[in-house]
Ligand SMILES: Nc1ncnc2c1ncn2[C@@H]1O[C@H](COP(=O)(O)OP(=O)(O)OP(=O)(O)O)[C@@H](O)[C@H]1O
């Protein structure tokens with residue numbers, strides 16, 4: 001395993017210690033941090049490795065949320081509902097990916113974005129199943145008396161993050177990951193050396209959707225109530241891209257750092273500039289991208305060291 | 317009959333249009349095992365398109381392509397690679413961020429299903445050594461010179477264990493020392509028994525290595541035969557070689 005992947009697992013392990021120190025607010029923030037990290041890691045499979053900028057995160061987040069919500073309303077336990085959401089998103093995204101990922105660049109971006117709209121409309125119109133625009137109530141998770149609700153969902157989301165990270169690390173070290181990197185660098189050459197790029201992209205899209213879908217399911221169970229405009233929010237598609245760009249495209253450790261930093265910014269800005277928070281957040285993001293175009297991951301410890309002390313040495 | 321048994325590639329009446337433009341018209345051609353066929357013709361004649369059509373990049377609009385006795389007219393590019401068709405690109409197509417080693421490893425890895433990354437990298441070392449890039453193995457492809465990138469293309473194509481190898485202007489843009497070096501490599505491959513179809517503008521190289529020459533002009537095959545007949549063929553002289561070349565050639569005897 002590479003050093004950065006070990007660092008990623010250490011970072012995730014540190015997050016698990018949060019309940020030792022945190023109050024309810026910290027737990028909520030921790031759950032969000034894990035969710036964002038799942039988004040960023042998932043987006044990175046198709047956006048970072050394969051180089052296809054997907055805006056479909058919100059589509060599978062919403063689909064997972066509704067699948068879980070509907071199943072739980074039918075009396076299916078949370079764990080099985082989540083598994084159902086995960087498998088459905090995996091299979092559906094892989095099938096859609098085989099078609100959508102024939103498009104390149106802007107065309108693919110727009111097509112993936114329209115998935116969000118299509119899914120939202122489908123959910124809006126399937127009133128019998130989903131409650132349509134009225135939203136859907138989700139029963140409380142039984143057994144939440146043992147652990148407090150907040151702790152339970154924090155650990156559930158953390159577990160999902162760990163699973164996502166392990167899968168992403170496995171992918172990046174595998175033939176699949178090697179091939180996705182080939183596709184990003186030169187798709188023509190990839191096909192020419194015998195790489196089945198359609199299959200690779202379909203699997204990548206499936207993997208990038210399934211954990212997001214499961215996260216949507218956990219989110220639904222956590223908040224007890226979802227409606228289409230909440231879970232199919234385009235912002236869920238945009239945020240992971242910002243996180244990945246901020247953290248360092250392609251690097252799993254980078255994008256997770258990006259997710260945590262993004263969440264931190266979002267919280268600080270929201271608390272201090274509640275009136276104009278999205279404006280301030282936007283400006284901060286632009287500044288970060290301008291001055292750190294290769295993301296936080298480009299800030300190697302050695303470079304910081306040189307930056308701080310290198311110039312001094314020259315004067316001596 | 318024995319001729320037929322050795323045939324590895326056969327095109328019958330292959331055409332390819334690009335929205336009105338006839339890049340290939342009714343091309344019929346066959347290549348036998350062990351041959352080194354030169355494919356020549358003026359710019360825009362359809363030489364690269366012919367390779368693209370055989371490899372499934374731009375499938376034929378009509379006609380039939382068979383390879384090793386199998387109809388591959390509608391085959392996907394990656395499938396043709398796995399069958400043993402490999403090619404170098406006229407405009408080099410490296411995986412720019414990858415090292416030279418990983419570029420070649422990718423070719424070994426994906427053309428042979430079941431190959432592991434580790435053994436692909438081992439195989440890649442041998443191919444890099446063959447083209448003289450072992451010293452650059454860990455350098456990213458983007459940092460290589462054009463001549464090196466051309467040789468990298470060749471190493472990638474060889475890592476695919478080709479039965480039929482297309483070389484698309486491997487010498488274009490190289491200086492004469494580099495051309496000589498590349499020509500030596502091609503000779504070596506031919507000696508190893510790899511069937512080669514090479515697109516080449518340098519007649520010196522074509523005459524040096526090819527056992528047969530096919531000439532394309534405006535998408536049509538206008539000549540196909542032994543090198544010494546082709547360079548005297550009036551149609552070929554007219555369309556491609558030019559009077560000057562023919563006269564110089566005649567003067568030399
Ligand atoms: N994908 C494509 N789409 C549209 N037109 C194409 C395409 N590929 C080739 N052509 C056209 O087909 C014709 C033949 O091009 P091709 O590249 O095969 O020529 P060539 O013989 O390889 O020439 P050169 O010696 O310059 O490499 C040209 O007019 C070219 O513009």
Ligand SMILES: [Mg+2]
Pocket residue numbers: 363364365406
């Ligand atoms: Mg050409």
